[in-house]
Structures are given as structure tokens and as C-alpha cells.
Amino acid sequence: MQKRVLLKVLALGSLLACGAASAEEPAYPSRPVTLVVGFAPGGGVDLMARYIARKLGDRLGQPVIVENKAGAGGTIGAAHVAKARPDGHTLLFTSVAHSINQSFYPSLPFDSLKDFAPVSPVATAPNGIAARIDAPYNTLHEMIAYAKANPEKVTYGAVSGSTTMYLGMAMFERAAGLKLRYIPYGGTMASVQATLAGETDLVSSGYASSDAFVQSGKLKMLAVTTTKPTHLAPNVPTVAAAANLPGFEVVNWMGILAPAQTPASVVKRLNEEIRKIQDDPESEPFFLAQKNDKFHDTPEAFGKLIAVDIARYGKIIKDTGAALK
Numbered sequence: 310m311q312k313r314v315l316l317k318v319l320a321l322g323s324l325l326a327c328g329a330a331s332a333e334e335p336a337y338p339s340r341p342v343t344l345v346v347g348f349a350p351g352g353g354v355d356l357m358a359r360y361i362a363r364k365l366g367d368r369l370g371q372p373v374i375v376e377n378k379a380g381a382g383g384t385i386g387a388a389h390v391a392k393a394r395p396d397g398h399t400l401l402f403t404s405v406a407h408s409i410n411q412s413f414y415p416s417l418p419f420d421s422l423k424d425f426a427p428v429s430p431v432a433t434a435p436n437g438i439a440a441r442i443d444a445p446y447n448t449l450h451e452m453i454a455y456a457k458a459n460p461e462k463v464t465y466g467a468v469s470g471s472t473t474m475y476l477g478m479a480m481f482e483r484a485a486g487l488k489l490r491y492i493p494y495g496g497t498m499a500s501v502q503a504t505l506a507g508e509t510d511l512v513s514s515g516y517a518s519s520d521a522f523v524q525s526g527k528l529k530m531l532a533v534t535t536t537k538p539t540h541l542a543p544n545v546p547t548v549a550a551a552a553n554l555p556g557f558e559v560v561n562w563m564g565i566l567a568p569a570q571t572p573a574s575v576v577k578r579l580n581e582e583i584r585k586i587q588d589d590p591e592s593e594p595f596f597l598a599q600k601n602d603k604f605h606d607t608p609e610a611f612g613k614l615i616a617v618d619i620a621r622y623g624k625i626i627k628d629t630g631a632a633l634k
Contacts, residue, residue, distance in 0.1 A: 381414070441529075
């Protein structure tokens, strides 16, 4: 009799404990989710964020609202999310700039690693180096020879600040022994338009941003920045091969972060939903149109990637003397 009573008491205690846990951790999400993008509307990161937000909202059963907080290389949006309540209802959609910023900006109001919980990477994309259509060279090899014969005469445009477009070219200049003149721009399309107009000789941009103009005969694509040839840029040589720089690579990633201390169960749910979105065959045309490769991994592996890139780009910034312009 006493044993049966004891078992009932233990069972009741267990039920009460489960009820308390449920009260402390309501079903996620319990309201609309805000996906903060630290970049201006219309760019590659913003377009990918909006696609993922729409699909993620369908899967979560709550609207996922994109909120652009552009400025300072994405740090304004990141700072906002770092201070948000860690319940999964405020997320950050960011890019490799998140890793670059740790070394590029001397006094960030957050730590790019400690103040965030990695959720999932989403995509990777190469940069492209394109030339104005009337440039006196048609290949990267020819451009290098021309630039060496005419130091500081060749100009290139790229988005200013903590971007792979700028840092990748600074890295390329140093590795190839070139002296180019950098013209900073506030946005990707502004840098592309400058080369279209003949204001600059070259543009370093996300591959997709220049490719449309290459296809229409208004720019010449010289090289892409993946180590190996990519299906995203058929018949376009890599910088590594065309400039004889083995191992040269500049690849952008995009992904989702949450505030530090976000429950592991929420992070896991979001990571799994992102994977399901990517696995859906309907997502294929969008990724291809954006010239992006799908990229999925665990939150732990994503965190390691961020840390590796913080170290990598910190060294590039130090070695090249890159600075805000």
C-alpha cells in the first residue's frame, strides 16, 4: 500500500514538473519572428533573407518579418540582435562580414562570437572580377601584365568597408604584386554601374551582380574567386588558375544567428527547418538565379566557420593594411 502511494506521489510530482517546464518554455514560436538584415534592401543578402523568411514563416506557422538595419558593414543590425531577448523571436541574417567586422572595426559594441548563438549557414557565393567592355585586356592574365606595366593606372571599384569585395582585391593585389587604385562605393550596384559607365576599369563584386551585364555584353568577366571552377560560373577561370596563385579563394557565406543564450531547442528547430527549406526542390531555381550554392551545417560547425574566418580576415587586414575608406 505504502509503495503504491509513493509511486503515485512520484508520478504526480513528475507531471507537475513537466507542467512547470511547459509554463517556463512556451511553444516556439509564440508570435511573429523578426529577421534582422544588417544591409540595405535589394542586395544579395537581403534577397536571400527575404526568400528564407517567407519559407521559414510557412514552416514555423508564424510570420517571419525582415527588418533592415543597414549601416557600418552590418554591425548596426548585429548590435540590435545581440541585445535582443534570447527567445528565438529576433534573429540576425548576416554574411561573412560578421567575421570580418571583428577585426575591421576597433570598438564593436558586441563580440562576434560570444554574443551570438550560431543557428545555420544558408548559402555560399563567389565574387567575380569584371572589366569594362573597352578595357585593353580580355583575360585576368592580360590585366595583370597591363597593370604591372602601368602601376596605379588601373582602377577598381568595390563596396567600401568590411567586405570581401574590397578585402579580396587587397589580398589579390598583394599576392600578384600589383598596384591598383581602389575607388570605394557605398553599394554593390553603384560599383558595378561605375564600371559600366567607364568610371573605373574593374569591379570586384558578388558574381551575380556583374554576370547579368556580362551576359548582355556590357562587361567582361575576367575571373571568379573560388579555388576550383564552379558550376555557378561556367567557362570562367578562377583567380587561382588565371593568376597562378594556388589556393587563392574568397567566398562569401550567408547565415542566421540568434542572441547568445537562446535555448538549444529553439536553435535546433530553426536549423532543421532551414535544412528542410534547402532540401525542397522548389528552392533550386531561386538559389541558381542568385548564383548561390546551398550551404547547410550544424550550429556547432557554423560557429567554427565564423571563428576561422575571424582569424583569417584579421590576418588579411593586418597583412594588406586594409582600412575603412
